[in-house]
Amino acid sequence: MTQNIVDLQPEVPYHTYTISETEAHLKSNIIEGLTSEEAAVRIRLHGTNELKGSGGVLWYKVLWRQVANPLVVVLLIANILAFATKQFPEGGVILFIIIMNATIGFYQDFSAEQTMDALRNMSSPTSQVIRDESRIVIPNSQVVPGDIMIFEDGAVIGADCRLLEVFNLETDEALLTGESLPVMKTLDVIKNAEQSLGDRLNMVFASTTVVKGRAKGIVTTTGMGTQIGKIATTLMNVDTNELTPLQKRLNKMAYFIFVAAVVLVIVVFAVHKFHYSNEIAIYAISVAISMIPQGLVAIVTLTMAFGVSRMAKAKAIVRRLSSLESLGAVTNICSDKTGTLTQSKMVAVRMWLPDDGYYRMTGTGFAPAGDILRQGEPNDSNLHAQEERITPESSTEQLLRVFQASALCNMAELRRANHPETHGEWTAIGDPTEIALQVLAHKAGMPKPELVEDGFQLITEFPFDSAVKRMSVLYKAPSSNKKKDTEHLIFTKGATERILACCSHYRDGEAEIPFKEKSDAIHSDFVSTVMERVDHLAEQGLRVLSVSYRKFHPTPGTDLVHGLDRDDVESNLVFLGLIGIYDPPRAESLPAVMKCYEAGIRVHMLTGDHPSTAAAIAKEVAIIPADTDIKNSSMVMSADKFDAMSDDQIDALNELPRVVARCSPNTKVKMIAALHRRNLFAAMTGDGVNDSPSLKAANVGIAMGQSGSDVAKQAADIVLTDDNFATIVEAIAEGRRMFFNIQKFVQHLMSGNIATILVLVVSLAIKDKQQDSVFPLSAAAILFMNLCYSSPPAIGLGLEPASETNMTEPPRTSKQGLFSFEVLMDMFVYGIAMAVLSFVPFILVLFVFENGELGYKCNVTYSEICDGVFRARATCYATLTFLILSHAINCRDIRQSGWQWSRLKTAQQNKTLWLAIVIGAMILFPVIYVPGLNKNVFKHEGISYEWGLVFGMLFIYTAFVETYKFVKRRTMA
Structure with missing residues (x-):
């Protein structure tokens, strides 16, 4: 099938066109739909079916978020203060950190926003269209003018369409017209080209909702050409900046830390009796900055985006x-x-009819290949004897009605593909249960298309409703009475108890018998008999449906399409039988x-x-x-x-x-x-x-x-x-992994900050000859440590694979939140331990190995008298750095050792963490040994024997951690 591109005019009054005129104008095919190639050409010509100007990811807004927060404000203040006091090395480092922090945060945040935006688009409303002669589901954005679109109960209509088929279709158009009541749709041509939207009953519009019935339509306009596109470009109101409860808690924590940082600034000045100097001011700001986990929010966003991406791959x-x-x-x-x-691959495998007993059907899949075999009742001697194969010629009227009900009270379609590459395979469109019934009708030689050709014409439909659990159709049928041209038949299928409630008779051979009329054992209580048969089939794992029918004699002048009451139609029905469907x-x-x-x-x-x-x-x-x-x-x-x-x-x-x-x-x-x-x-x-x-x-x-x-x-x-249910379990596993990873890197960041704060505050008690505090870390070192040694490993912890016990432990309770008692306890225990083990080498080098020579102005510049201070400062810095890096391995599990083999062998699964640790360790050496950089910026001097103290403290810390975790495993539930 070949088609030509048509240059669509948005203002074409399609409601004034007949169906054939619409089809011709749009150069489409209402039976076969567009080809994939034609759809691809049209989407390039007309663009995607989306509202423009609806937002998306705006880079400048993401960048502004990196600057407009209290944490960056503190850094900016420190930077201005450093340059104002001519502390250019410190100012340069702070400026570098601001730029690096903003760059990393922007990259992480922008990538996360793009990921989330793409995933939200993946879950946006979809549309069912006919392409290449098959019904497929595509994103709304891929719908093009000329597509044949299918609407069902509950669907959000993806584009403006001229209706082709309508069965009790009602749509909610309040979004466009303000009309609160659903609108009943028809196929009638409307002559007035200026007809208001609410009265264009042969059209449906994008973003409105199907509240009842079903229909087919040909897409007339998409994107900004739709009615909703003309009047409401703000309908796509997904909030890409939505904060989760976790993010809100972390933000509150950040503000709490900010207040604590201000208090620390006051403490630093108070220790110096509020005497102002450039060094004290810079140090005070640096202490405040060390309290703030600068990359926390960005890492949370990155971790969530990574988790969302993993879940998307898991479907x-x-x-x-x-x-x-x-x-x-x-x-x-x-x-x-x-x-x-x-599997939702249903196949009808058993039937029970009141007059004939059980039937067995062979064959699987959509291909209508297989036999229908009569078995009889359980007490029938023929049940285990030779089964009787049913053919169209040997079918009783009872069976014919069952097969008619299966085929006609049914919206599914069974097709055999004409494409050579498919080798004539059978495909199906519709609900799996209805497909199974349609296959049954084909096996019986009564496919729906043939019945329609023979004169069965659908008049109205009462679709399946979960409240009543049944579906009914009214057909005009060729009369079985030669004196009449036509007759009307109602077919109903659904849950057995709901069908029986609507039935007054059942079919027994050629007769229609009231439920209580016969006196033999099988018929004395017909409802009980039917329910026993239902139980028998259901116990085999079969989904059991009942089918019924009755002849309908309409009152002259009745509107058979819109004037019928469902309760009246679904009454006094004749019960036909049970159909058992298996879904493995x-x-x-x-x-x-x-x-x-x-x-x-x-x-x-x-x-x-x-x-x-x-x-x-x-x-x-x-x-x-x-x-x-x-x-x-x-x-x-x-x-x-x-x-x-x-x-x-x-x-x-x-x-x-x-x-x-x-x-x-x-x-x-x-x-x-x-x-x-x-x-x-x-x-x-x-x-x-x-x-x-x-x-x-x-x-x-x-x-x-x-x-x-x-x-x-x-x-x-x-x-x-x-x-798939298994996907739910995978999603839960991913949710657990992500939560515990956030807990891991929050613990890593905060315990590292606590250690740094304690070292900085306690050291205020060490005074030089001028009674100025001797700082164990320079302002530049404090800032650099936060940037290079805390945040990168935290990112790695956010990408940590799930532990072996991830799905063997019970769900967390409200008491086991992000900041549970155990997590808070760990933060302070690890923080205090790292602080002590970092401060001890500083004291040993300064007072034991360097004889306590403190000098003066050692916080500002290097001199020979300050050599001991500079070496002690480098030792403290190296020790704290290695402790923070090794602490990342410790944080991989809250109770189990991070050094156990089961953890270490996952290094290939989390290269980010190990790369952050290795690079962090390598960066340490230039900070200590590169001339100019070490003395002028970081206030360090190269060290030698002090490395023994560094690695000794690292060994002690590792032993302490393992002992602490062992005690926790023994004493904590």
């Missing part, structure tokens, strides 16, 4: 950063069954559930299936034990029973049910509320429009990316692109 798209923090605390997962725990569990579901149990996470299955079906699958994937008696176990409960319980009754249960069957959206909300009352942290999966409340109520809402509606995706925190 979990993060829509809200706050969900990353929540994932690590999840205690319960409430999961759907179909497509999440199972995913191979990865069982290991994923077992991993949840190892991690202290409980899994609940909330499904619309029959209790026996749900329980059978739950046993296969280990949600409930294999020997569970579902009739007497509280682990399996129907939604009717669960919904009828009061909150007090639910709270009195020893354990919430693991399986809730025949579940409605309200049941999910009730389950989340019950979990919250038990102070549990819940993740909830969902795919439908009605799942939005439960997705929002859950601590982490997880939408299905393939089968989920756009409304559900927008309500969710995370979108699974593969609809």
Whole structure:
């Protein structure tokens, strides 16, 4: 099929065009859609289907964030003060640090923003279109004029379209028109070219929502050419600067530290009796700066962006950063069954009809190859004898109606590809359950296209609704009575108990019999008989649907499209039979559930299936034990029973049910509320429009990316692109890894800062001949240490792979937050230990090896009398540097040794950390030995024997840490 590019005019009044005129104008094909090649050409011509000027990542805003914060302000003040007092070396170092900090922060922040922006776009609403003769799902941004778009209940419409097919379609256009009521759509041509938007009933518009029904349309305009693009370029209101609760806590911590830094400045001046000098001022500012973990916010952003990227590769798209923090605390997962725990590759394998008993169907997949074999009732001697193969010619009227209901009460499409490279493979479009029924109809020789050709014409449809759990269609059918031209038939399918509630008769051969009329054993209580058969099929893990029909005699003058009441249509139906559909569990579901149990996470299955079906699958994937008696176990409960319980009754249960069957959206909300009352942290999966409340109520809402509606995706925190339960478990593991990594580098930064502060403050007591404090570290050294020895290893800790116990420990509680008692205790213990072990060499060199020669003005310039001070200062600097670098290895695990082999062998997985440590150690030597740089900038002198003290302190610190962790493992739970 070849097509030509058309130069579209945005103001073309497509509502005045017929369907064929629209198709011709846009040079499209309403059956086959565009080709991929044609779509690629059109997207280059018309651009992507996006609103322009909606923001994106603006580099200057990211750069401003690096400057406009109190931490950088302190550095700027110090820089101005240094140059004003002609302390040019210190001023140069501070300026270099400001530029480097801003550069690194900008790069990290800008990269993180771009990553998050790209990932948010990945989870933006999608569209179903027909391309290359197949229905596919594409991002809205890739929709082009001429695409054939398909709309279903809950979809967010991706572009302005002229409707081609309509079945009870209603859309919410309040965004455009302000009209709060849904708008019923038609295909009628509207003559008035100036008709208002709200009255263009044959059009649908971008960003509006389908609230009912389904339809097809041809895309007329995209991007800024749409109606929403003309009047609202600010609709894309995703806040790319949204702060998570963790970031807010860290910001509060930064402000607290800022106040503490100001107090330290006052302390430094107070020790010097508020005597002002350039050196004291610079030192005071440097002490204040050493209190501030300058790269903290940037490292948090980088760690989160890295975690989000990893999750995207694992097919979990993060829509809200706050969900990353929540994932690590999840205690319960409430999961759907179909497509999440199972493969969603359904095939109809069994049937039961009241007059014939059981049938067995062979064949798998979408290909309509296989047989339909009659077996009979369990007490029928033919059941285990030769099975009878059913052909179209041997089908009874009972079977014909079942196959008609399967084919016609069904929106799925079964196609055989015409492309040579596909070798004529069968493909399917639609809901997996409906595909299974459509394949069954094809096997029976009654495919939907042939029935339509024979005269079956769809008049109206009542789509599947999770509240009523059934779907009905009204067809005009060729009459079985030769005296009449046509007759009307209603076909209904759905959950068995909901279908039986609408039925008054059942089909027995050629007769339609009231439920209570016959007296033989099989028919004396027909409803009980049917439910026994349902249980029998469900216990085999089959999803059981019931089908029914009735002849419909409309009152003359009735509007059959819009004038029918659903309750009237779905009444006095004739029960036809049961169809059992098998959906095998995913191979990865069982290991994923077992991993949840190892991690202290409980899994609940909330499904619309029959209790026996749900329980059978739950046993296969280990949600409930294999020997569970579902009739007497509280682990399996129907939604009717669960919904009828009061909150007090639910709270009195020893354990919430693991399986809730025949579940409605309200049941999910009730389950989340019950979990919250038990102070549990819940993740909830969902795919439908009605799942939005439960997705929002859950601590982490997880939408299905393939089968989920756009409304559900927008309500969710995370979108699974593969609809796989195992992906949820991977996401939780990533959430745990990220949280603990943040805890690791916060501990590393803060304990290093505490050590530096203690060394600087305690040393104020050491006075020279002029009664000025002898500084153990120069201002430049303090600043350089923060930049080169603290932040890079912290970045490496943020990228640390998960520990072996990541998914074998229970979820963290509210008491085990980022700043838990143990973490705070560790910060001060490690900080004090590093401070003592750094200050001791300073004292030894100064008072033991250099005979206490303190000189004067040794904080300003080098002289022979200051040689001992300069060597002691270099020794203190080297010791503290090595302790901070080695402390990064210590922080890899809060209780286990960072030097254990299982940790060390992961060096290849975290080269960033080891590279930061090695480079940090190498940078130390120029600071101490390069002439001019050492004495003039860092106030150091080259050292020799002092290295023995440095490495001795490093050995003592390592031994202390290992002893401390050993005691913690023995004494702390």
